[in-house]
């Protein structure tokens with residue numbers, strides 16, 4: 042696209058304004074609003090315009106400057122030798138062009154050795170040691186003036202406060218990166234989410250935000266680390282600094298190591314520029330496994346003499362370049378939010394994105410987890426969002442670019458019906474997930490429902506394994522558990538690895554499984570949180586299946602082991618017409634013996650009221666409660682004059698003292714277990 046000078050002038054002004062704003066957010070506030078890739082694109086556009094229209098290249102252009110301003114709240118440090126940024130290349134061709142520029146400038150085509158280093162994603166600091174003692178630490182700031190963060194840096198354990206050995210220079214400024222290891226970053230953000238505080242966009246911003254604290258006690262609580270990668274001003278008593286120092290960059294890093302500085306273990310000296318690509322690929326492959334975040338590699342001409350010949354441009358040395366990894370964060374548009382039903386009925390929102398190339402692939406979907414996550418992000422449909430795809434992790438939406446929110450943006454609406462089977466959707470209090478209640482019928486849950494139905498503890502169909510269920514569903518031979526009973530030998534024998542003999546065996550096993558018990562049948566329905574014990578209690582309490590399905594929540598809660606949540610799950614299950622269809626079919630096919638009513642003498646604790654308190658170690662509280670109830674006891678939540686026994690576990694508190702006050706008999710957990718044994722309950 043060619044532009045007139047006038048158009049270019051206008052675009053350059055726009056770019057200045059936008060880039061300056063992004064710089065401020067990134068460097069001063071530690072709170073970027075757009076991904077680096079977007080920033081880098083705009084910067085490249087600016088550089089290209091400045092190359093095409095040299096008159097538009099102003100000395101204060103963002104392309105000519107390093108970083109951001111120093112915060113006024115800190116005292117300022119003037120760097121004796123400026124702290125520069127790095128130019129960067131993306132891809133091998135750009136790398137070759139860099140090597141060629143270096144060789145042209147040196148007017149030589151001989152082989153150049155490079156020091157190869159990971160590009161650590163933190164922030165640059167300069168540490169000044171006088172007579173071996175750390176006297177000052179500063180941020181890069183705008184390259185000339187940084188912030189005095191000495192007290193904060195002193196809290197970083199890997200930064201030496203005093204140098205090692207006897208051969209110590211009078212003054213040495215060591216430059217390197219302060220960063221936050223990935224694990225600490227995740228922990229910090231997890232804590233922030235829990236406390237409802239704002240999270241950091243990435244480990245770089247977390248490191249910068251933690252280091253640029255006015256209160257060093259806060260910095261001390263954050264796990265920061267440091268790797269050295271260069272030098273600033275050096276002064277040696279009675280000797281030229283350059284003579285004392287190695288004439289190789291790598292050699293200087295080794296010197297820093299002996300002085301006590303930590304150095305990134307991946308750093309290597311490469312004799313030939315042809316080895317660079319292999320190093321880059323190697324580090325890229327290791328990236329996810331490293332305990333710290335990196336966003337590329339850095340290659341520095343190793344010879345100090347050549348470095349000096351090459352010199353600097355406005356914001357970066359000519360003798361080094363970053364060779365960056367493909368971006369893991371990109372900007373795109375959230376076109377829509379759709380809802381997916383998982384195999385256990387959990388309904389999760391999925392972001393449909395305008396396709397975007399990120400982390401090495403084109404991404405058009407991202408997970409949104411649940412309603413809480415959507416609320417936390419504050420995301421609306423049609424918003425511009427930052428998405429992140431790191432390694433093999435599913436792409437995530439990191440944040441919303443609020444300044445790009447269009448007028449037509451609209452809230453994400455949650456379905457009240459399952460998008461697959463139209464059953465009602467349930468959301469439990471305290472649970473962020475929505476669930477489909479059509480468990481027996483829902484297409485999304487079909488396989489799991491049938492597997493559960495046929496499993497050992499449920500109907501127990503011998504020879505019907507998970508794989509076979511999946512095949513039968515995939516072949517459309519069965520849709521619900523009820524369909525199992527109309528499978529023919531012929532149909533089964535067409536399945537993979539199914540001989541006629543095993544097909545016959547299976548059909549027979551299904552026939553046999555028709556006879557079951559009420560408890561197993563209830564359990565087999567797969568109602569959420571109705572496990573074996575609860576199913577058995579329900580059967581014992583209601584005696585018939587009809588009585589159970591007509592019970593309301595209050596009646597259900599009379600059953601040992603059934604609380605509010607389970608009662609609601611049961612009611613909702615039987616409220617779904619689709620579930621009922623399947624259940625009716627099953628009731629028509631299956632049979633079970635009548636349940637013998639437990640005689641009163643089997644309920645020896647009838648009329649007695651128990652209260653449980655403290656921590657029980659042999660049984661959990663619910664089990665103990667259910668067992669006592671099965672013997673006819675009432676189990677109450679609070680101690681009163683009507684209480685007959687208090688069972689006090691470890692660390693029993695106020696209930697125990699109240700019981701003692703009221704003269705209620707107190708049992709230990711051992712007493713309880715003894716009692717249950719006596720009556721055959723355990």
Ligand SMILES: NC(=O)c1ccc[n+]([C@@H]2O[C@H](COP(=O)([O-])OP(=O)(O)OC[C@H]3O[C@@H](n4cnc5c(N)ncnc54)[C@H](O)[C@@H]3O)[C@@H](O)[C@H]2O)c1
Pocket residue numbers: 063064066067068073074075076077078080081107108125126127129158159160161162163164165181218270339363
């Ligand atoms: N998202 C935004 O809004 C926004 C705004 C401003 C800048 N940025 C990002 O920051 C970049 C520019 O920042 P920058 O000027 O700090 O440059 P940079 O991060 O691209 O490169 C220079 C920095 O790399 C670091 N570094 C890591 N390992 C190193 C090593 N082994 N040797 C030497 N240096 C090493 C140092 O901190 C050094 O200052 C942009 O490319 C952009 O990606 C983003």
Ligand SMILES: [Zn+2]
Pocket residue numbers: 382459460461462463464477478479483484485
């Ligand atoms: Zn459904």
